[in-house]
Amino acid sequence: MDFWKRAQELKDEITQNRRHIHQSAEVGLNLPNTKAFVMEKLREYGLKPTECGHGVTATLGKPGKTLLLRADMDALPMPEESGEPFACPTGETAHACGHDMHTAMLLTAAKMLKENEDALCGTVKLMFQPAEETFEGAHDMLENGLLENPPVDAALAYHVAAGKSPVGFVMYNDSGVMMASVDGFEITVHGHGSHGANPNLAIDPINVGVHIHLALQELIARESDPTKTCVLTIGQFMAGTAANIIPDTAVLRGTIRTNDKKARALLVRRMRETAERTAAVYNATVEIRTLSEVCPLVCDKSVTDDMLRYMGALNIPNFTPYGGISATGSEDFALVAERVPSAMMYLGAGYMDERGQYTAHNPKVVFNEGVLPIGAACMAHCAVEWLKENA
Structure with a gap:
């Protein structure tokens, strides 16, 4: 089968599926509507989907080697300002990272593979996962x-790239860390509340939290190897109910990202030590909770090179591979890649006009649907060719 030709024939269907998922954006582990839609479509295409944890899986082909194709399904807890007529109507959730695109592409790849099942020299397993944004889905x-x-x-997995990444661009890394690790954390500072007019009677958790925040930044500035990628960000600081009340507690939530195992271990350990010892200086205590733990994403060179070769044979217009990509963002597909040889690539899904000024996780981001048949064709074609060469 010419998967590129067939995917173009199915472009309207892929687009319709993508827009349905986009309009019904759900977040986290529990995605009842999205999961039901995916399972309904897979059955319609002749597959027998089953639940796997909070996700969905299905297999097709025959006994032999097995290649996993992965797509994530969850959205973000944020408003959408894309201006698209199929924007999520809730005003609270948005597919601002492109996971709706991934799911639609894998659904169509599954349809085409089922149509061509006799040509498979092994098994294709589909992975539709929830909760990538919270780094829970792959683990689950x-x-x-x-x-x-x-x-x-x-x-094999793909991630679409908005912004100024044109359709046809393929970004990859076959010789190092493609995406950083992530260690999410929550620090609860326990102090002692009082009237705001009597701070001397309190142990102010807001003051302690401010000092912890500042001290944590020094871990990057003075303890991290400058030749490694190391990021420590506090994204949430929550405390208090009124201007004249010193509260009992304050909560800081943050994330650590690195591209190196030793740097990661150092930062996670020193984050805890710094928070505990800084709090002790001000007679407070802290409770630290781990929110996520995902290793760096390292793609297998052999699998990546093979997939790029297969993709190049599809004669996709403007096909432009671009190697050496490394990002401080994180991906829980890394947990799969840690266990089996894997490839993950970015597919350009942006615009070169004013629509390209917004990237993923921005409420105004717009993804180019021209990438949909490319992703579907690449998944299906790569599965057939990899199984053939590794039979």
Whole structure:
């Protein structure tokens, strides 16, 4: 089958699926409407989907090597200001990272593979996962046997890139860390509240939290290896109910990102020590909770090079591979790549006009739907060719 030609024939269907998912954006582990839609479509295409943890999986083909194809399904808890007529109407959730695109592409890839199932020299396993944004979904599915029955030999995933990344661009890394690790944390500062007019009678958790925030920044400035990528960000600081009340507690939530195992271990350990010791200086205590733990995403060179070769044979217009990509963003597909040889690539889905000024996680981001048949064709074609060469 000419998957590129077939994907173009199915462009209206891919687009319709994408817009349905986009309009019904859901967040986190529990995605009842999105999951039901995915399972309904898979059945319509002739597959037999099953639940895997909070996600969905299905297999097709015949016994042999197994290639996993992955898409994430969750959105972000934010308003949408894209101006698209199919924007999510709730005003509270938005597919501002493109996961609706990923799901639509994998659905169409599944349809085409089912149409061409006799040509498969092994098994294709589909992974539709929730909660990538909270770094829970891949872990959830792995714990529920994703890589078993049948055992997975390799995996492939794509992520669309908005902004000024034109359709046809393919960005990858086959020789190092493609995306950083992520360690999310929550620091609850326990102090002692009082009237705002009598700070001497309080242990002010806001004051303690401010000093913890400042001290944590020094871990990057003075303790991290400057040749490594190291980021420590506090994204939430919550405390108090009124201007004249010193509260009992304050909460800081943040994230650590690195591209190096030693740097990661150092920062996680020193974050805890710094928070505890800084609080002790001001007679407060802290409670530290881990929110997420995901290793850096390292793609397998052999699998990545093979997938790029297969993609190049599709004769996609403006196909332009661009290597050496490394980002401080994180991906829980890294947990799959840690266990089986894997490839993940960015597919250009942006615009070169004014629509390209907004990137992922911006409420105004707009994704170019011209990438949809490209992603679907690449997934299906790569699966057929990889299984053929590794039979």
